[in-house]
Amino acid sequence: MQSFFNGLSGMLSFSKGIDVLSQNIANMNTPGYKGNNAIFRDFSGGEGGIGSSVVGTELQRQAGDYQDTGNATTLAIDGEGYFVLQDSDGKNFYTRAGQFTFNDNLELVDSTGNYNVMALDDAGNLAKVSFSDLKIMAPEATTQVQLSGQLASSDTNHTVSDIKIFDESGKSHTISIEFTNQNNNTWQAEIFLSDSTSAGTHQVQFNLDGSPLDGANVINQDFTFNGSTQTIEFSLGEGSSFANAIQVASGTSNLGATVEDGSATSGYTSIEFDELGQIKVTYSNGEEQSGQRIAIASFNDISKLTHAGNGLYQATSSQMEMGVAGEGVNGKILAGKLELSNVELTEQFAQLLIAQQGYSASSRVMNVANQLLDTLYNNTGGR
Incomplete structure (x- = not known):
């Protein structure tokens, strides 16, 4: 009798295992799907045992293949x-x-x-x-302009034009700076607005070696736009440094300006x-x-x-x-990629064949057990 029930439990177990395999195969194209493995356990009891059962499933840990999508918001995890x-x-x-x-x-x-x-x-x-x-990136007012290049002491004047600055509302303004040689390594710097209105006059100085004089190397100019005042610093560079603006004895003046910050409202x-x-x-x-x-x-x-x-x-x-x-173990993000199912079809078919053979064998055990019962019944019934 026990062999009969062992065969029955085997058929039930393999049937549940085929359910798990069919679910895996049905989801072989489902993105991110993790395949399952059926967990088989034996039932102990007596010398020959009392059959088997599927007590649950476990996820397959490995990652699926990654597919390029071309979409920046489609993400995968490599981990x-x-x-x-x-x-x-x-x-x-x-x-x-x-x-x-x-x-x-x-x-x-x-x-x-x-x-x-x-x-x-x-x-x-x-x-x-x-x-x-x-x-939206909020507007940012300009606060820093870096002057770089050279002023030739042999020149009378030099103009740095088309300096684009931004006010607090993000509106741009074009200004220029006219440098006039005052001799003795001193230059007058007058700042003009786009309508040629003077915004202010300052002086900058250089050391005998041509580097900016510390304390006379920065211009701080106040501008008033739309009723709001902002201060912009125009720097020749650090004192006694040759990294930015310098004065040379002869040649051509080519001093220019780089706006370090400030921007309009941007989408x-x-x-x-x-x-x-x-x-x-x-x-x-x-x-x-x-x-x-x-x-x-x-x-x-x-x-x-x-x-x-x-x-x-x-x-x-x-x-x-x-x-x-x-x-x-979190891994890294792969942007523009989608993880596919980790179900390996060849493996699933192999397990499906094993489950099919197991189911057939368990059915055969029940058939043989049934024949034995029939033989026993017929033998005892004839007495």
Whole structure:
């Protein structure tokens, strides 16, 4: 009788194993899908045992192949971490399928379930990934202009023109500086606005060796634009240094100006993520700003993760550590790539054949046991 039930348990076990294999094969094209292995266990009892059973499944840890998408918000993880998603009720899910996009609120969401992709702030708390604060680069007033090149003491004057500065509203203004030789290594510097109005007159001086004289190497000029006053520093460079502006005895004056800061209001032109999962925003003025870093969850035992559909997993009793890319086993972020399923079809077919043979063999055991019972019944029934 026990052989009959052993064969039955084998058929049930292999049937459940085929269920797991069929689920893997059905999801071989599902991005980020982790295949499962059926866990078989024997039942002990008596000398011959009392059959087998499938007690659960375990996730296959290895990563799937990576596919280029050409989409900067599609992300993959080269490591063992998982992206953290959150639904409208604040419930967390975990996924390897980084099919993300920015919604109308400029929040990064999962394109299949519209769940928010989470970032990790400096305090270690989860926050929605958003670039709403980075959509526009605020205007910045110019505060520093660096003068470089040479003034020839043999020249009477030299004009540095087309210096573009910005006021606090981001509006640009073009100014010029006219240098007039006062002899004795001294030059008068008069600053003119675009309408040729003088904004101020100053003096700069050089040492005998031609380097800027400390204390006479910087011009501080106040400008008033739209009723607001801003101060801009025009520097010849450090005193006694030859790194920027110098005076030469003869030759041609070629002193020029480089505006070190200031910008107009600028909109973003591109958004991308670096290997650490940090938002990088580029603006129309060529400037860049960095934003949040995407949260990465790692698990010491991924077998405790359960499928929640749509390529998502839920954590049960598994211990979880929240961090960011570049830490521990979390790995790095691959922008513009999508992780495919890790299901290997050849392996699944091989296991399917084994399960089929096991099922057939278990069925054969039941058949033989049944024949033995029939023989026993017939022999005893004839008495």
